[in-house]
Amino acid sequence: MAKFLVILTLGVALFFAGIWALGIRPPTDVDNPPITGSREPVRAKEDLGADLYAAAPFKPIQAPKWKNLNPIVVVGFLNAFETEEVPCVVPGRVLFIGEQVDDTAAFVAGSAAFLAEPYYPTSVTTGQGRRFSMFYRRLYDNEPVRYGQMLGMIDPAEALANVLKEVAKVAAAEADVVSAAAGEKEGRIRKITADELLVKKAINREEHGAAVLTWIKLSGELENAKYKVVIANRDKEIAETKLHQHELRAYMSYEQCTVKSIQRGLGNMLKQLDPVAITVQNLERLMAEAQIEEQYAARLNLMKRVTATIEPTILEAPSHQYHGHTLDVTTVAVARNGKIVSGSEDKSVCVWTPMSVAPDRKLEHDDAVRVVACSPAAAKENICIVGCTNGSIYLWDLDKDDDTPIKEHQRAHGGDVAITALAFSPDGKYFATGAADGSIKIWSTEDRAELYGFVPSNGVEKAHDDAVTTLAFTPQCKLISAGRDNDMRVWNLKEKGAYADGRPIVGREGKVAHLGVSRDGQWMLFDQGRSLRLTSVEKKTPVYTLNLPANSLPFETLAEFSPDGSLMLTAGAGEGRLQLWRTPDATSRGFEVRQFATKEKTPVTSAAFSADAGKGGPNSFAVSASGQKVYQWSVPTPSEVTEHRLEDVPLTMKTHSLDPGTKTTRIGFEVANPATERYPHGRFEAGRPVVIVIE
Numbered sequence: 001m002a003k004f005l006v007i008l009t010l011g012v013a014l015f016f017a018g019i020w021a022l023g024i025r026p027p028t029d030v031d032n033p034p035i036t037g038s039r040e041p042v043r044a045k046e047d048l049g050a051d052l053y054a055a056a057p058f059k060p061i062q063a064p065k066w067k068n069l070n071p072i073v074v075v076g077f078l079n080a081f082e083t084e085e086v087p088c089v090v091p092g093r094v095l096f097i098g099e100q101v102d103d104t105a106a107f108v109a110g111s112a113a114f115l116a117e118p119y120y121p122t123s124v125t126t127g128q129g130r131r132f133s134m135f136y137r138r139l140y141d142n143e144p145v146r147y148g149q150m151l152g153m154i155d156p157a158e159a160l161a162n163v164l165k166e167v168a169k170v171a172a173a174e175a176d177v178v179s180a181a182a183g184e185k186e187g188r189i190r191k192i193t194a195d196e197l198l199v200k201k202a203i204n205r206e207e208h209g210a211a212v213l214t215w216i217k218l219s220g221e222l223e224n225a226k227y228k229v230v231i232a233n234r235d236k237e238i239a240e241t242k243l244h245q246h247e248l249r250a251y252m253s254y255e256q257c258t259v260k261s262i263q264r265g266l267g268n269m270l271k272q273l274d275p276v277a278i279t280v281q282n283l284e285r286l287m288a289e290a291q292i293e294e295q296y297a298a299r300l301n302l303m304k305r306v307t308a309t310i311e312p313t314i315l316e317a318p319s320h321q322y323h324g325h326t327l328d329v330t331t332v333a334v335a336r337n338g339k340i341v342s343g344s345e346d347k348s349v350c351v352w353t354p355m356s357v358a359p360d361r362k363l364e365h366d367d368a369v370r371v372v373a374c375s376p377a378a379a380k381e382n383i384c385i386v387g388c389t390n391g392s393i394y395l396w397d398l399d400k401d402d403d404t405p406i407k408e409h410q411r412a413h414g415g416d417v418a419i420t421a422l423a424f425s426p427d428g429k430y431f432a433t434g435a436a437d438g439s440i441k442i443w444s445t446e447d448r449a450e451l452y453g454f455v456p457s458n459g460v461e462k463a464h465d466d467a468v469t470t471l472a473f474t475p476q477c478k479l480i481s482a483g484r485d486n487d488m489r490v491w492n493l494k495e496k497g498a499y500a501d502g503r504p505i506v507g508r509e510g511k512v513a514h515l516g517v518s519r520d521g522q523w524m525l526f527d528q529g530r531s532l533r534l535t536s537v538e539k540k541t542p543v544y545t546l547n548l549p550a551n552s553l554p555f556e557t558l559a560e561f562s563p564d565g566s567l568m569l570t571a572g573a574g575e576g577r578l579q580l581w582r583t584p585d586a587t588s589r590g591f592e593v594r595q596f597a598t599k600e601k602t603p604v605t606s607a608a609f610s611a612d613a614g615k616g617g618p619n620s621f622a623v624s625a626s627g628q629k630v631y632q633w634s635v636p637t638p639s640e641v642t643e644h645r646l647e648d649v650p651l652t653m654k655t656h657s658l659d660p661g662t663k664t665t666r667i668g669f670e671v672a673n674p675a676t677e678r679y680p681h682g683r684f685e686a687g688r689p690v691v692i693v694i695e
Helices: 002-022 103-109 157-199 205-244 294-301 638-642
Strands: 072-079 083-088 092-100 119-125 131-138 150-154 247-249 257-262 274-282 285-293 307-312 320-323 329-334 340-344 348-352 361-364 369-374 383-388 393-397 407-409 419-424 430-435 440-444 449-455 468-474 478-483 488-493 498-500 523-528 531-536 542-547 556-561 567-572 577-582 591-596 604-609 621-626 629-634 646-654 664-672 689-694
Touching: 072 294, 083 247, 092 119, 119 157, 150 274, 157 205, 285 294, 285 646, 285 689, 294 646, 294 664, 307 664, 329 369, 329 621, 329 629, 340 369, 340 621, 340 629, 348 369, 348 383, 369 419, 383 419, 383 430, 430 468, 430 478, 440 478, 449 498, 488 523, 523 556, 556 604, 567 604, 577 604, 577 621, 591 629, 591 689
Parallel strands: 329 604, 419 468
Antiparallel strands: 072 285, 072 689, 083 274, 092 131, 092 150, 119 131, 150 247, 257 274, 285 664, 307 646, 307 689, 320 629, 329 340, 340 348, 348 361, 369 383, 383 393, 393 407, 419 430, 430 440, 440 449, 468 478, 478 488, 488 498, 523 531, 531 542, 556 567, 567 577, 577 591, 604 621, 621 629, 646 664
16 A cells, blocks of 8 residues: 555656646736737736726626516418408499599589599490599508498499489479379369359259369379379489499498408409409408417417417618718717718718708718717717728817818728727727727727727737627726627726636627627627527626527627617618617517618618617617618607507417428417507508517
8 A cells, every 4th residue: 555655646746747847837817917909028917907997886687587488489460350342233344443522522622623643533424425524532452441431333324324214204203293283283173163063053963073073083193193203213212222333332340441452443344243343351350360380389289378479560661861972881870969970981971960961071081981989978079980991090079060180090900900890988088999800909088099909818919810890898897899700708998908808708600790788788799590699798698588580581780789778779681671679688578679671672781879769759769871871760769669569469260270381370369459549540550560479
């Protein structure tokens, strides 16, 4: 045993002697301290001085309190399940699709008032060349209709002629009544006279009887003439009924009805009870329908009560467009005074007043502009920083009209390395610049001078191995950076340098170049697959996740937090659309609130929120850059975001058969869609896409 211990002791001694001989020893902070941007000797953390600015504490993180952390999420549509088919009762040619204008209104207003869209003239020709003119208001798909409203007319020439014939018969019958009444009156007078003469014995009974018979006969003829008038009027009513059968009318007994489709329009020939001419749909109740995969359908069968949250997709156009650049706009920002700043490849930066037609200022540069940043509200000066492709940095005072920058740095990161990211500290006293070579530098806003550059503590010469795409200061005296090397890093900022706060966060897919950081410094966004993860800056771990529904466009280009962090703005480059999301937190999962789309469908290059975004009013907006234009978007208020979803909607329809091709089954949730003062025709239209979240 003693021999064994001696051998073991000698072996351990020889092992450590070998390590010492090779120069291998455990790392320490002195061995791997943070390295500043200069080539000065390596300094330890304690040599970097105090925090760059006063650091705020992190807030405690709350775990999600959602009632279901693993819901079934499917994409569907709102469909009208109560429809009325308006067929052709009588055969004929479609004279018009629309509603006839009352003849009295046309007479009072004059025909000129009804000769413009949506009013049109038409005419009906009967026998002997008689022509009747009329006006009608044209009807379109999805137009609201009321109970009993005329939707169109089949050419009523023959029926109109029959009505005119019956009108003439009524007139003739009424004339016969007048004549018979006169005869009956004369017969009654003669009968009365005969009665008096008979009493006086001036005439005999035979003559008296002839007078009575004549009166009775004339009275019968009068009654017969009256009945003929009744019959003529009945025949006229029948003719008018047949005339009205040429009118296509809706008789669905709901207030909120619209035209779903017009199958056969002007000039089409229809047979009696021909297939549908017009379909009317009820919008007071809609069905949110979707196809659900087999495995999830099996889960529904095990649930006693199935409810869902319906999240409608609302697509909006820009509230304003800004035209001032001749080449593609690469970057946008919103200054603290609400003005919009845009930079372009045409080497200019335009400063806009919201809703203006032309830029207030156009700032010229010596190369294409890559990125701009505006000082925060707490800053002493209203400054805009501009980074260019050739590595130049310009500082402009937005409160002045001077065409000369207050400071210019040529080749700020050495050589012609493009500036790719900019950010201001919360107090505006410092700003950071990131470059295409992966380097980062900190600058003093007041002195307009460089403080230092920094690299990770492992001795690598660059902060990132590729271009820096995101920079963001936090109130906790940290800087967040992301690069095209698919890494995210958190840096501790000191007066004389910076060092990495832990290891790089790896695993990004890199499709979202600009990743947002919340202004309170709690969260940074991390893109992975079809999801954005809200990662704690303090813990470096994801807490909440925003997942894209199936068949949705992937996240690309950017993901921004609103100033209060309650909303997020993302882009999908393929369609050139922006998506506005409610940020997930402890009380609610994230969901889409709006989609913003331009007519051109050009990929989005940059976007930003105004300082009052989400608070309502004219200063609550977001801006984005696509192609050569800058677009402004209205941001919904907190109440509009809260009311966006329909919660606890019960399952009302489920088919019990699988589609053999897709292995899916159809489900539906009935949604009430009443008319309100704000939405007089109901909030939703049939055919609107929705996301169905089954709890």
